[in-house]
Amino acid sequence: MYEKNGEKYYVVDAHVALWDGRESNQKNIHGKQFIDCFYDYHKNLSPEEVVWDYDAYTYYGGERLMKDLFVDGYVDHAIFQPAFLGDFYENGFGQTEEAWALTQANPGKLTYNHNFDPRNGQAGLDQLRRDAERFGLKGVKLYTAEWRGDSRGYKLTDPWTYRYLEACEELGITNIHIHKGPTIIPLDRDAFDVADVDAVATDFQGLNFVVEHCGLPRLEDFCWIATQETNVHAGLAVAIPFIHTRPRYFAQIIGELLYWVGEDKIQFSSDYALWTPKWLVEKFVDFQIPEAMTEYAPLTTTAKKKILGLNAAKMYGLDVPEELRLADTGEVGLEVAAGAKESVLS
Amino acid sequence: MSAVATPVVSPAPRDRASARRGASLANDVIEALTTVKDPELDEPITELGFVRSVALHPSGVTVHLRLPTSFCAPNFAYLMVSDAQDALRRVPGAARVTVLLDDHHDSDKINAGIAADAGYLGTFGAEAAESLDALRLTFQRKAHTAAMERCVMAALTSGAARLEDLGSLTLGDLAGGPTKEALLRRRADIGLGLAPGDLVVVDEHGDAVPDEELPLRLRLATSVRISIEGNAHFCRGLLATRYANGDSDAITTDITDTRSTS
Secondary structure, three states, X not given: OEEEOOEEEOOEEEEEOOEEOOHHHEOOHHHHHHHHHHHHHHHHHOOHHXXXXXXXXXXXXXXXXXXXXXXXXXXXXXXXXXXOOOOXXXXXXEOHHHHHHXXXXXXXXXXXXXXXXXXXXXXXXXXXXXXXXXXOOOEEEEEOOOOEOOEOOOOOOOHHHHHHHHXXXXXXXXXXXXXXXXXXOOOOOOOOOOHHHHHHHXXXXXXXXXXXXXXXXXXXXXXXXXXXXXXXXXXXXXXXXXXXXXXXXXXXXXHXXXXXXXXXXXXXXXXXXXXOHHHHHHHHHHOOOOOOOOOOOOOXXXXXXXXXXXXXXXXXXXXXXXXXXXXXXXOOXXXXXXXXXXXXXX | OOOOOOOOOOOOOOOHHHHHHHHHHHHHHHHHHHOOEEOOXXXXXXXXXXXXXXXXXXXXXXXXXXXXXXXXXXXXXXXXXXXXXXXXXXXXXXXXXXXXXXXXXXXXXXXXXXXXXOHHHHHHHHHXXXXXXHHHHHHHHHHHHHHHHHHHHHHHHHOXXXXXXXXXXXXXXXXXXXXXXXXXXXXXHOOOOOOOOOEOOEOOOOOEOOHHHHHHHHHHHHHHHHHHHHHHHHHHHHHHHHHHOOOHHHOOOEEEEOOOOO
8 A cells, every 4th residue: 555645545566477587597598688688678767776686686586576565565466477488497487386375375465367378279278277276367467479489479369369268268267468579470470469459359358458568569559459449458567667767758658548548447567576666656656747748638646546556456356445445436437538439439 | 869970980091092982981881771770660770779880891891780679579670680781782882791680589590591691581481471561561651650640740839730621731731841851751651642732641541531530540640659759768778778788878889990901
């Protein structure tokens, strides 16, 4: 919970990780390239005083995670969104057993989402059923640019993905977090294209699709499909740290998202440990869209409360303390975004 | 951020005539690289700091390119390397042209493919289906949309156009200057007309947008512009973090000339 100027905010960090990017876990050069890329993201967008040293960044463990999120970071609940990356790391990048143990040891604080890869075919589908039971899965994280042998990506519209998503519907895994990456087969296509999200969102109305880093680097394409599909949501990972380095750009991103997607379908996340939640929460609560940007409506306190936690709490059925709910309706509404209305009318 | 502007040729050749030739070739090489754009960001690779070094040597020209991360999309990376090679081969006196991509997850594959003139299909093998033409066109269209939006917003801000008249705004109505020139270049890229009477607000095929759709189209065009500009901010920042400890002023191109001048 974060409190400022008499307002209290329930905070859900909807995208966190417990990774191991150490040299001892790297399978090849790509394991090093991947964690180095993350570290550059971290260094580039974090305020100087919260930049970690490289070794701590490659592996930080559960104790530090608990402190950064729940002691220092105002987080009430956090959701693991693990990336597998089995072609880069011996024991995978996201540490399943460690994260699951931490989740069990801290009841009510953590949700463990797992991942699947449709290229694993029937065996992977059977595994998904076992994972759903073991972890009580409510959500999965899909990284479409995952390398696997000769293949460097898949689409949500691939036939096997459909079978996995059908299983998700059946198993109550309702929250599908999509992370687009730089590779896809064939390479003729734009790997970041979110058109396949549009297709599956239409075909799986019972599932929520949370597009991580709000479609960046294809913000515009994401905004458009989100107006067309009521079950498409925006995750703020990667976008929100711009609040420090490029606040005007962040104002534009959040302004666009509020216009096209709406305040009920945007979720806060630090993408821990890419960034840490403390400074992001503080700056977001203080943030306002500059008055000179008359094309955007102001970012209201109600919108901030929804984005920082209430939206994700609703999606994951979290028990928000009475005093932290919205005073007017007691729950998140379903206001249709201005841009979505306009796109339907035209 | 400041990238390469003025090539500095070193070491100094022995006589003035060859000094001029050296500087001139270096200038021509940089000029050629300036025509190569990052297709996603719609900016020259020279402005973005992607040209790490240019070496003029006895057997030709070697250029090293670099990108903001090891995991920049390989298809776009390939396009920039391939475009750079094509541009440099058109430079008179460049002799043998070698373009190398540094520090990328597909550096070996792309560099081998480019060196062998293997083309896109030959470079990526089973991962490539037909060509990157459609990918390039998609981003040329986005670049056009963003350039169109800048012109329209400038016209509205200056009072040269009113919102209700945008449907009939023509190229001839736009004030001259870099914003208009940028639009004309991007129209040419995707085969749209350049006549003063041609409409400004058009779809990707050059067709007029119905009045009732104008506000939505422009709103979407704004999103496209913001997206491209934002990505460029991010890429510049990451490149500076990766190669200059965050100091974007220190992102420069290293230019050397080791050709014999005697």
